[in-house]
Amino acid sequence: MPVFEAFRLALQTIRAQKLKSGFSLLGVFIGVASLIAAWSIVNGVNRYMTEKFAQTLYGVNTFQLRRRPMFAANVPDSVWRAWRRRPRIKFSDAEAVTAALTMPVVTAWQSDDNGSVFYGGKEARDIQLVAASERYFEIKNLRIAIGRPFTAQENRSGVPVAVLGDAVAKRLFVDRTPLERSVRIGGIGYRVIGVVEKQGSVLGFPLDRFVVVPAFAPAQSLVNPPGVVDALLVKARSEVEMREAMEVAEGVMRSRRHLRPNQDNNFVLDTSEGVQRFWAGISRILVVVLPGVVIVSLVIGGIVIMNIMLMSVAERTREIGLRKSLGARRRDVLRQFLAESAALATVGAAFGIVAGIGLTLLINAVSPLPASVSPASVVLGVIMGAGVGVIAGVYPASRAARLDPIAALRQE
Amino acid sequence: MTAPALQAFRTGDTPLPEIVILTHKLTRQYDMGGEVVRALQGVSLQIKKNEYVAVMGPSGSGKSTLMNLIGCLDTPTSGEYWLNAQKVSDLDDDALARIRNKEIGFVFQTFNLLPRATALHNVELPLIYAGHGARERRAQAAHALERVGLADRMAHRPNELSGGQRQRVAIARALVNEPSILLADEPTGNLDSTTSGEIMQVFAALHGQGQTIVMVTHEHDIAAHAARVVTLRDGLIATDQRQAA
Numbered sequence: 001m002p003v004f005e006a007f008r009l010a011l012q013t014i015r016a017q018k019l020k021s022g023f024s025l026l027g028v029f030i031g032v033a034s035l036i037a038a039w040s041i042v043n044g045v046n047r048y049m050t051e052k053f054a055q056t057l058y059g060v061n062t063f064q065l066r067r068r069p070m071f072a073a074n075v076p077d078s079v080w081r082a083w084r085r086r087p088r089i090k091f092s093d094a095e096a097v098t099a100a101l102t103m104p105v106v107t108a109w110q111s112d113d114n115g116s117v118f119y120g121g122k123e124a125r126d127i128q129l130v131a132a133s134e135r136y137f138e139i140k141n142l143r144i145a146i147g148r149p150f151t152a153q154e155n156r157s158g159v160p161v162a163v164l165g166d167a168v169a170k171r172l173f174v175d176r177t178p179l180e181r182s183v184r185i186g187g188i189g190y191r192v193i194g195v196v197e198k199q200g201s202v203l204g205f206p207l208d209r210f211v212v213v214p215a216f217a218p219a220q221s222l223v224n225p226p227g228v229v230d231a232l233l234v235k236a237r238s239e240v241e242m243r244e245a246m247e248v249a250e251g252v253m254r255s256r257r258h259l260r261p262n263q264d265n266n267f268v269l270d271t272s273e274g275v276q277r278f279w280a281g282i283s284r285i286l287v288v289v290l291p292g293v294v295i296v297s298l299v300i301g302g303i304v305i306m307n308i309m310l311m312s313v314a315e316r317t318r319e320i321g322l323r324k325s326l327g328a329r330r331r332d333v334l335r336q337f338l339a340e341s342a343a344l345a346t347v348g349a350a351f352g353i354v355a356g357i358g359l360t361l362l363i364n365a366v367s368p369l370p371a372s373v374s375p376a377s378v379v380l381g382v383i384m385g386a387g388v389g390v391i392a393g394v395y396p397a398s399r400a401a402r403l404d405p406i407a408a409l410r411q412e
Numbered sequence: 413m414t415a416p417a418l419q420a421f422r423t424g425d426t427p428l429p430e431i432v433i434l435t436h437k438l439t440r441q442y443d444m445g446g447e448v449v450r451a452l453q454g455v456s457l458q459i460k461k462n463e464y465v466a467v468m469g470p471s472g473s474g475k476s477t478l479m480n481l482i483g484c485l486d487t488p489t490s491g492e493y494w495l496n497a498q499k500v501s502d503l504d505d506d507a508l509a510r511i512r513n514k515e516i517g518f519v520f521q522t523f524n525l526l527p528r529a530t531a532l533h534n535v536e537l538p539l540i541y542a543g544h545g546a547r548e549r550r551a552q553a554a555h556a557l558e559r560v561g562l563a564d565r566m567a568h569r570p571n572e573l574s575g576g577q578r579q580r581v582a583i584a585r586a587l588v589n590e591p592s593i594l595l596a597d598e599p600t601g602n603l604d605s606t607t608s609g610e611i612m613q614v615f616a617a618l619h620g621q622g623q624t625i626v627m628v629t630h631e632h633d634i635a636a637h638a639a640r641v642v643t644l645r646d647g648l649i650a651t652d653q654r655q656a657a
Contacts, residue, residue, distance in 0.1 A: 016528050322524045325485060326585070327513020327541040329506045405485050409524070 006339035013312075013340055014347060024308035025348030027301020028388055032349045032381040035294045036356025036373065041363060042286050044371035048202070049279040059139050061242045064110075064270045065089060065097060065232040065249055071278035086266045088225070093256060094232040100252045101234065103241050108136040109215045111230040113223040117164075117211055118184040119172040127168055128210040129185060131220045136212060137163070137196075139235045147179050147194030150214050158216030162190035166198040167208035185211065186222040201368065231270075242271075298384060301348065302392035309341050309396035320400050321408025334401040341393025342386050349385020353378055417458060421494045428497065432592050432624050433459040433482060438491035438501075439647075440477050451477040453647035454491065459593075459626065464619045466638035467628045474647040476597070479628050483516050483595050484508045496592055513541050517586025521598035523578045525570040525585075531557060532566040535585045542589060556584040560614055576607035583614060587623075594618065596627040600634055612637045 014021045064070070068083035091109075098107050112130045116123050130136070134155045137144070150161050162183055169178045169192075182189040190213060199207035213219045215229070224230065234249065236242035246269045253267050268274075313320070320333055328336075360371045418436050420426040440452040452474045459465055469475045480486040481493060484500055487508075493501040500511055512518075517538075525534045535553035544552070557566055560580040570578055579599060586594055596615070600608035616637060619625055627638060635641050636655070643651040 012528070318524065319526060322520075322526075323537070323541075324509065325483070325512060325518050326538045327509050327589075329509040329541075331506075332509075332541060406480050409485075409520070 006335045007343055009336060010340035010343035014344060020308060021344060021347070024305050024344055025351065027297055027304045028345045028348030028385050029301070029352040029355065031294050031297030031301050031388075032352025032385050033355040033359060034297060035290075035381055035384070036353060036377045037359040037363065037371075038286075038290045038293065039377035040356070040360040040371040040373045041369055042283055042290070043374040043377070044360075044364070045369060046279070046283060047372060048370040049276060059141060059233075059235055061237065061239055062139055062233060062235040062271070063242060063246050063249075065094070065234070065253065066230065066268050066270050069268050069270050069274050069278075070231075071275050074281055087257070088228040089230070089232060089267065091227045091229060093253065094229055096256060097232060097234075097249045097252045100248050101245050102248075103245055104237060105241070105245055106135050106139055106235040107133075108139050108233045109133045109229045109231070110136060110233055111215070111220060111223045111228070112210075115185065115222060117168055117172065119178075119181065122172050124168050124171040124209075126209065127165075129219060129223060130210055130212045131215050131217060131223050132212055133215045136233065139233050142199075142212075143197045144194045145197040146177070147192070149194055155214040156216060158214055158218065158220075160188060160190045160217055161193045161214065163194040163196060163212045164192055165196055165208040165210040167206060168211055169195045183211075185213070185219050188218045190217070190219075246271075294384075298388050301345070302388045305341055305344055305389060305392040306396060308344070309337060309393055310399070312340070313337065313396050313400040316400075317403060317408045317411045320403050321405045321411070324403070324405035325409060330401040333403075334397045337397035337400050338390055338393045341397065342389035345389025345392070346382065346386045349381050352385065353381050356381070418492070418494075421497055421499070424497075430461050431458055431494075432461050432463075432496060433457065433626075434492075434494040435481075436492040436494075438478075438481060438488045438493060440474075440481060440486065441489045450647055452481070452488070455644075455647070455649055457642065457649065457652075459624065462619070462622050462624055464615070464625045464637075464639045465627070466635035466641045467626065467644065468630060468632075468635050468641055469644035469650070470630070473644040475628050475644050477647075478644065479595065479597055479626075482593070482626060483518060484511045509541075513538055514589055515592045517583075517589065517591040517594045519579070519582050519586050519594065519596040519599045521601040523570070523575075523582045523602070525578055525581055527570050530567050530569055531562060531573065531581045531584075534570070534581055535588050537585060538589045552588055553584070556588040557581070559587060559618075560584045574607070575603050576610050579603065579607075579611055580614060583611075583618075587618070592624060594623055594625045596625065598629055599627060600629070600631070608634065 067086050067088055094109055101107070110130060110132045112128055114126055115129045116125050117127050134150055134152045137149045144163070145166070147163070149163055150159070154161055162185070164178060164183075172178065172183065173181070178192040178195060181192050183192055184190070201207055234245055236245050249269060250265065254265065257266060259265070323333060357373050360373050363369055363371045417428055417431055417434055420428050421434060435455055435457045437454045437456055438452055439450070439454055442449040442451060455474075455478060467475050467478060477486070481488055484495070488501050491501065492499060495511065495515060500508065503511070526537070532550065532553050535556050536549045539549040539552060554563070554566060557563060560583050562577060562580055562584065565573060565577060570581070573581065600611055603611065612634065615625055615627070625638075629635050640652070640654045642649060
């Protein structure tokens with residue numbers, strides 16, 4: 001009997017026994033649906049991380065000269081301690097690197113720490129206090145909603161002016177305009193000259209809880225020791241120019257630090273790839289946990305299907321006897337029941353795929369997690385569904401194939 | 413008279429196309445939990461092409477066992493069974509399945525139709541296992557249904573058919589592969605006497621067209637339709653008589 005014939009027969013049987021088939025599909029259905037939904041979340045966050053999150057945090061074609069990476073997952077203590085022993089990035093380092101960059105780039109200094117911002121009797125806590133130079137806004141793609149950013153002149157002179165993040169402005173001023181009012185940071189008054197457009201959040205992290213002040217403003221002393229910056233931000237016009245600029249910066253820093261050729265850098269040139277590596281570390285954990293969930297549901301699904309198939313073989317003993325008497329060989333009977341069980345599981349997987357895609361769309365609509373369906377997960381879902389069916393069908397089908405036709409025909 | 417034909421089959425030098433079934437000292441024992449039951453104790457039988465044979469005997473006489481052996485559903489403990497000059501008593505499972513498919517058409521007491529399949533599909537079943545294509549199957553199955561007078565019932569399911577019609581579907585299924593033997597096990601056991609008569613008319617017509625028929629029955633008036641009656645008792649042939657149809 002050809003395989004196609006076996007499948008046609010299997011689908012007929014499934015259609016004839018809708019309720020029983022429905023129950024036996026459930027396990028595979030859940031397994032495949034959860035596979036697709038979970039995979040879609042990982043996939044979606046992945047894409048989000050590479051396309052948007054990294055760009056938001058770093059900017060396009062931008063690298064940062066830092067003492068240590070901004071994001072790192074699974075770092076051993078020894079490495080962490082070594083990072084902490086590294087020398088800081090000095091104003092003079094940043095100036096020397098900037099001076100050496102001959103290609104057209106935009107640079108900015110940045111130091112930051114968490115702290116409070118006060119206005120009148122109100123306090124905005126846990127705010128990212130950023131001391132940065134004037135082109136920070138351009139590199140970070142922060143557009144000013146009202147007011148203006150500070151100028152190069154204001155930056156160099158360390159004029160106490162502040163540009164607020166949207167959340168800070170809302171917290172301290174509610175509906176009033178914050179412009180020309182004075183907020184206090186570290187006991188010193190800063191005149192508010194601008195508010196940045198609302199940035200929203202990524203993966204639930206708010207992006208609007210910050211204040212930017214000039215790099216030479218008094219707040220610098222709250223954030224870093226004198227003459228030290230956390231990062232020099234360099235934005236190039238293209239990826240190629242960014243790589244060139246990174247080489248120049250590396251050379252300048254190595255010579256300033258007097259590193260011999262066999263010594264490693266004691267600074268990093270961090271790009272958005274760093275964030276992506278960080279995310280890759282997290283997603284690897286998901287990739288380990290996810291198969292567990294899927295495998296458990298598929299195993300349960302397989303056991304259910306095996307039971308249903310054993311019942312089906314018992315109920316249809318007479319039919320099997322008849323088929324054998326009409327010339328069905330063992331392998332024909334085996335194939336028929338394997339096909340039936342594979343078809344059952346595949347139909348379950350198909351429903352699971354629909355549900356998984358639906359779930360993905362739902363997650364997209366109601367949660368901050370960006371999810372997008374991966375075609376590979378759909379293919380894998382079908383393969384695993386059918387595979388579970390075949391494996392679960394082996395035992396019942398071989399029992400059916402071994403039935404003695406005489407005894408089977410005699411059965412009531 | 414068995415011996416020369418057997419000798420011819422064994423050596424294979426003289427073709428004897430008119431002998432369809434030849435059994436030689438066929439025995440079958442069952443081991444029923446340590447106790448050996450001798451269902452057949454040496455049955456030697458020859459059935460020629462286009463014979464119409466009824467096998468009779470009380471229950472426990474071994475007629476079902478003989479039927480299963482002739483139908484290649486079972487293998488003998490000892491002895492030989494030649495079907496169309498082929499020794500089938502020592503064939504393996506798959507080879508026997510092929511013989512059942514090509515050479516034997518079964519008709520059962522309880523019809524054994526697939527309840528959810530149409531008459532046409534039921535008749536198609538043996539052709540599926542013979543590996544025929546869908547179009548050819550349909551044409552052959554339709555032709556077999558026409559032969560038993562059910563041309564207008566092809567799309568009906570068994571529960572939409574009368575008992576006699578169901579048995580005729582089963583006969584069509586048995587005939588569809590044009591087997592050497594039509595093997596019927598109490599074919600009228602579940603039918604009233606009028607319908608039984610109809611089925612016997614179908615058998616008589618098929619016999620008239622050259623079909624070899626072996627029928628197990630315990631009813632004398634049914635056996636009376638056959639041209640030859642073999643009676644078994646205690647696993648042996650007790651009588652073997654030809655009679656006027």
